[in-house]
Amino acid sequence: MARFGMVIDTTKCVACMDCVVACKTENEVPEGLCRDWIVQEVKGAFPELQMEIRSERCNHCDNPPCVDCCPTGASHVEPLGLTVQVTGDVCIGCKACLASCPYDARYIHPEGYADKCTFCMHRVVEGLEPACVAVCPTRCMYFGDLDDPNSQVSRLIRSRKGHTLLPEAGTKPRIHFLT
Amino acid sequence: MPVLSRRRFLKISSGAVGLTAAGGFAGPNLSELMAAPVPGDEIRTVPTFCDICFWKCGAIAYTKNGQLWKVEGNPEDPLSRGRLCPRGTGGVGAHYDPQRLTAPLLRREKRGQEEWVEVTWDEALGFIAEKMQVIKKTHGPEAMALFSHGIGGTFFKQAFKAYGTPNIAAPSYAQCRGPRDVGFNLTFGEGVSTPERTDIRNAQCLTLIGSHLGENMHNTQVQEFAEAIEKGASIIVVDPRFSIAASKAKYYLPIKPGTDMALLLAWMNVLVNEELYDKPYVEEYGFGFEAFQAEIAPYTPEWAYPKTGITPRMIRDTAREMARYKPASLVHPGRHVTWYGDDAQRSRAIALLNALLGSWGRKGGFWSPVSMDVPGYPHPPYPDSERGKADNPGHKYPFADGALTTGIREATLTGEPYPIKGWFVYATNLMQALPNREETIRAIQGLDLMVVVDVIPSEIAGWADVVLPESIYLERHDDLNVEWFRDPFIALRQPVVESPADQKPNWWMARELAKKLGLGAYFPWNDIHEYLDQRLQAGGYSLADLEQHGIIRGDKQPVFFDEGLVPEFYTPSGKIEFFSLQLQEAGFDPVPKFNPPAEPPPGHFRLLYGRAPMHSFSRTQTNPLLAEMMEENEVWLNADIARRLGFESGQYVRLKNQDGVVSNPIRVKATQRIRGDCVYMVHGFGHTARGLGKAYLKGASDAQLITRYETDPLMGGSGMNVNFVSLELEA
Structure with missing residues (x-):
């Protein structure tokens, strides 16, 4: 069974936010909210600076606290790709998942349910990449099966330096940032 | 058109909601319109x-149940290569923009008060034609000027040439890339053109001087930049600000603003002194190299250090790095280069540095653009103007090879060399594009006719007698894009959806106006289909084919010397001019020289400005999708200076320039990413036009603070990085 994840090459990303706009036009993300976003992390003092640019979103963790804490089962792991999804009709909007997510990846949709990145599964089942990946002008994002050792994402993780976000949280996030 | 059907993986709310096509156009619920499709939705795609x-990326627009849904890149297009930038992706928001102009407007009160009455197209165009006839009769046809930006201006240019005026200008010349093309033309005999002829993807060393690729989101350039990074190209970035590009650089040179010329001269000095330049190339193609060598001899890295703040070691290391990868070593010529008023000479220095690296005509350097042969639509000859252009009387700027907007403004103000009595402005917000807004306003106040064609009620529209609302690009045809590029192609713009109200395409406006002026013979076609079809047929191509694919690509042609391109240099010597006799004869430096910039007065910072990837100029701030990505601009201030002065990130300040002009409130961004002697802001914000909704008074306008400008003596460009500001906390 596939275990979907993403690899994002921070050395190519230019923080243009095309991934954010594409997510909003592809999915129904209400005004003022977003499922993905850009972080520019600056270290050092002028002019000796380093900056890492990351397109961030739900990590579809292997060990998702949002699923563990959900009282209704709305937040769940989908068999297809083992992604973390929310069934809006079942969600009661209690926000336990928002509090439990160390990545602040969720928001409450104006219609009252928790919402977040789906890895664009409606596209993936059609054989397309998630909208953010497909649109990126720098081609810095890769989507695929982390359990397939021959997938591009697996090969990139093996061959390049990188990191995940907050590994110490124990969530086993599935988005890898190349540096 | 292909019809796709998709289903959603997770059904979490209802699908699309209809939008009233015309009238009562209130802000629609974008998120509902853009919802992922549900079973049964009808998806249609249209290439355009x-x-x-202005980059003109090939796109595929999607409609869902007849409503615009999303726009993606066209994989067949060599510019977008299947991927749009955030602005292109957000193009959907331009169609749904609640601030759009909806009907022709006629001024009711004084100019600039933004009070109009809605009129019919016939009334609006009739009014304009009548005034234009009077102007022609009283002052001659040259008294009408056209300001036009982008491909949409094609038919207006045709109408105005038919009317008899040579005064047609765009800020993209004197307020943007003009000096660059003049500098390169003086050196290689050709400009850099647009899209830039830079082979970034094959460059093994890429040097960017103030060019902030990634923030400056010229799609193909940014895609190639990422490709170069992936291939491990060595990147050198020169910028007073730690730009996005600087974060990718092996060498970051935090130069003192205004001293780039000193660095360029020192780099050339090192390349020549250490004999690191491409000798066979210079010997074969160069003219005046020995005289050039003598001229640059004094400009050692030690000479440049106190001027630029860049250490001699860093200057030598980076010069050697560039030379290591020659000729695949590209010093990017930039695009918006109107900085200090000596911009044509600085651009020439960049051209000379490239010449030393042998990169012109070489892979990893500069390719030579090629195009397809599509004849223009035949029309009667345009009338000759007896008086010539008004923008550059007596060839005061001898190397100006384009029309100067500021020259037309000057003629309008002074009546010299002859009076300009009418302005017709297409798709360019002159209030935010030209320096010294007060001069622009004074010029407009003296006009007999002021017309603006726009999609939103911009600042410049606010000064018009007649405002004509244009359909946005997703709602109209335009002329063919027969592009000059490394891969030749023809692209078609065609409507995806209807205009929501009484907006019209430019070709229709231009043709109707021409008819009212008795110039219908210049538009001898019934509709745009006939025009496009005839042009394509004359070139041996098919409109049906283009309608289906959006792009027709031509055969590959040699674009580098080693591919068989014959090296030709259209300079007086027929060679690359290291020493320019034509500059010397005209009284200018035959080899560029350094002029130190003015120092900021105490308590002041040099005002620098640039681009953000999600906005184009001042025209996208009302686009709901793009506004959400960046709602207002910030003023970047060095964090240490901010602490010393007591400013914190997020606080609102007003900027006051050396002439006492005070900006709108703008948020401070206290950051390590900028030098302490300058501040920086993104251009295009601080709108003062009342009809711009949420964008009204959001952030500050650099253009408002650019009261001073240094005119380039070679070609009349406006150097605009010559203003100084202080910060005052907003109460």
Whole structure:
């Protein structure tokens, strides 16, 4: 069974936010909210600076606290790709998942349910990449099966330096940032 | 058109909601319109090309149940290569923009008060034609000027040439890339053109001087930049600000603003002294190298250090790095280069540095653009103007090879060399594009006719007698884009959806106006289909084919010397001019020289400005999708200086320039990413036009603070990085 994840090459990303706009036009993300976003992390003092640019979103963790804490089962792991999804009709909007997510990846949709990145599964089942990946002008994002050792994402993780976000949280996030 | 059907993986709310096509056009619920499709939705795709900026990327627009849904890149297009930038992706928001102009407007009160009455197209165009006839009769046809930006201006240019005026200008020349092309033309005999002829993807060393690729979101350039990074190209970035590009650089040179010329001279000095330049190339193609060598001899890295703040070691290391990868070593010529008033000479220095690296005509350097042969639509000859252009009387700027907007403004103000009595402005917000807004306003106040064609009620529209609302690019045809590029192609812009109200395409406006002026013979076609079809047939191509694919690509042609391109240099010597006799004869430096910039007065910072990837100029701030990505600009201030002065990130300040002009409130961004002697802001904000909704008074306008400008003596460009500001906390 596939275990979907993403690899994002921070050395190519230019923080243009095309991934954010594409997510909003592809999915129904209400005004003022977003499922993905850009972080520019600056270290050092002028002019000796380093900056890492990351397109961030739900990590579809292997060990998702949002699923563990959900009282209704709305937040769940989908068999297809083992992604973390929310069934809006079942969600009661209690926000336990928002509090439990160390990545602040969720928001409450104006219609009252928790919402977040789906890895664009409606596209993936059609054989397309998630909208953010497909649109990126720098081609810095890769989507695929982390359990397939021959997938591009697996090969990139093996061959390049990188990191995940907050590994110490124990969530086993599935988005890898190349540096 | 292909019809796709898709289903959603997770059904979490209802699908699309209809939008009233015309009238009562209130802000629609974008998120509902853009919802992912549900079973049964009818998806239609239409290929076209983008117009959120001037790059003209090939796109595929999607409608869902007849409503615009999303726009993606056209994989067949060599510019977008299947991927749009955030602005192109957000192009959907231009169609749904609640601030759009909806009907022709006629001024009711004084100019600039933004009070109009809605009129019919017939009334609006009739009014304009009548005034234009009077102006022609009283002052001659040259008294009408056209300001036009982008491919949409094609038919207006045709109408105005038919009317008899040579005064047609765009800020893209004197307020943007003009000096660059003049500098390169003086050196290689050709400009850099647009899209830039830079082979970034094959460059093994890429040097960017103030060019902030990634923030400056010229799609193909940014894609190639990422490709170069992936291939491990060595990147050198020169910028007073730690730009996005600087974060990718092996060498970052935090130069003192205004001293780039000193660095360029020192780099050339090192390349020549250490004999690191491409000797066979210079010997074969160069003219005046020995005289050039003598001229640059004094400009050692030690000479440049106190001027630029860049250490001699860093200057030598980076010069050697560039030389290591020659000729695949590209010093990017930039695009918006109107900085200090000596911009043509600085651009020439960049051209000379490239010449030393042998990169012109070489892979990893500069390719030579090629195009397809599509004849223009035949029309009667345009009338000759007896008086010539008004923008550059007596060839005061001898190397100006384009019309100067500021020259037309000057003629309007002074009546010299002859009076300009009418302005017709297409798709360019002159209030935010030209320096010294007060001069622009004074010029407009003296006009007999002021017309603006726009999609939103911009600042410049606020000064018009007649405002004509244009359909956005997703709602109209335009002329063919027969592009000059490394891969030749023809692209079609065609409507995806209807205009929501009484907006019209430019070709229709231009043709109707021409008819009212008795110039219908210049538009001898019934509709745009006939025009496009005839042009394509004359070239041996088919409109049906283009309608289906959006792009027709031509055969590959040699674009580098080693591919068989014959090296030709259209300079007086027929060679690369290291020493320019034509500059010397005209009284200018035959080899560029350094002029130190003025120092900021105490308590002041040099005002620098640039681009953000999600906005184009001042025209996208009302686009709901793009506004959400960046709602207002910030003023970047060095964090240490901010602490010393007591400013914190997020606080609102007003900027006051050396002439006492005070900006709108703008948020401070206290950051390590900028030098302490300058501040920086993104251009295009601080709108003062009342009809711009949420964008009204959001952030500050650099253009408002650019009261001073240094005119380039070679070609009349406006150097605009010559203003100084202080910060005052907003109460």
